[in-house]
Amino acid sequence: MKILIIEDSEILRRSLVVGLNHLGFATDETGDGAIGLKMALQNTYDVIILDLMLPNLDGMALLQTLRNKNSPARVLILSAKNQTQDRVDGLLKGADDYLTKPFSFDELHARILTLMRRGGLEHSDDSLTVGDFRLNLASRTFTYLDRSIELTPNEFKILECLFSKPNRVVSLEKISEAVVGHYDYLSKNAIEVHISAIRRKVRAVDGQLPIQNKRGFGYTISQ
Incomplete structure (x- = not known):
């Protein structure tokens, strides 16, 4: 799942990036409205x-502008404007939720999960499955035959990227983007290390994850 943070406070913006990345979300961020729209x-x-x-x-x-362009993204307004009319205006103009500052990060997380469960978002059932493997996007958990496998946030993002496109080759660039966003880069070696770690964890519960390396192209997972 990818989140764009458009917030002019650099301190708050970086705090959101760190917190959301820790929870396993891929994030992009900017403090400029025009750049954010682009x-x-x-x-x-x-x-x-x-x-x-x-x-x-x-x-x-x-x-x-987003709504006039029919953008399907869910929009959560995060604002210091806390009057009832401010909230009403934001919701009537197309926001899906409105949270006032100061706020609890746990509440922000809960509201994001609620937006994920609403119709219109990809994977609205909150989970992706490949064979006997299940990736739960809401609880950020990974299981094989109901046996839990602990993943790091980056490992989870890699599997989410692959599970969402079964039987298709996913390029290294797309995997990198899913993990660290558009403005950073995860090397081929780093991706290989993460996938090797995932395979070891799966073998530890007597499973075998059907990930194949298509050399020169990327990775694919068989459904």
Whole structure:
């Protein structure tokens, strides 16, 4: 699952990135409204966390443009504006949720999970399956025949990327983007290390994950 954070406070923005990445979400971020709109239109995001008071383009104008362009992304407004009319305006103009500052990170996480469960998001049943393997996107858990396998956040993101495209070759670039976003890069060697670790963990519960390395192209998982 990919989240775009558009928030002009660098301290809050970086805090959100660290917290959401720790939970296993892939994130992109910016503090500029115009840049945020460009990113939202050029890329695919499941959820956009949107501040209202932004430089170059305010959050309400950004939201209206997204809805006029029929963007399917769920938008969660995160704003210091806490009057009832502010919340009403945001929801009427197309936001899916509105959370006022200051806020609890646990509440933000819960609201993101709620948005995931609403119709219209990919994987709305909260889980992906390949054979006897199940990846639960809401609880961020991975099981084989109901036996739990502990994954790191990066390992989970790699499997989510592969499980969402079974029987198709997923490029190293797409895997890297799923793990660290558009503005960083995960090397081929690092991806291989993560996948080797996943395989070891699966073998420890007597399973065998059907991941194949298509050299020069990427990886595929057989359904």
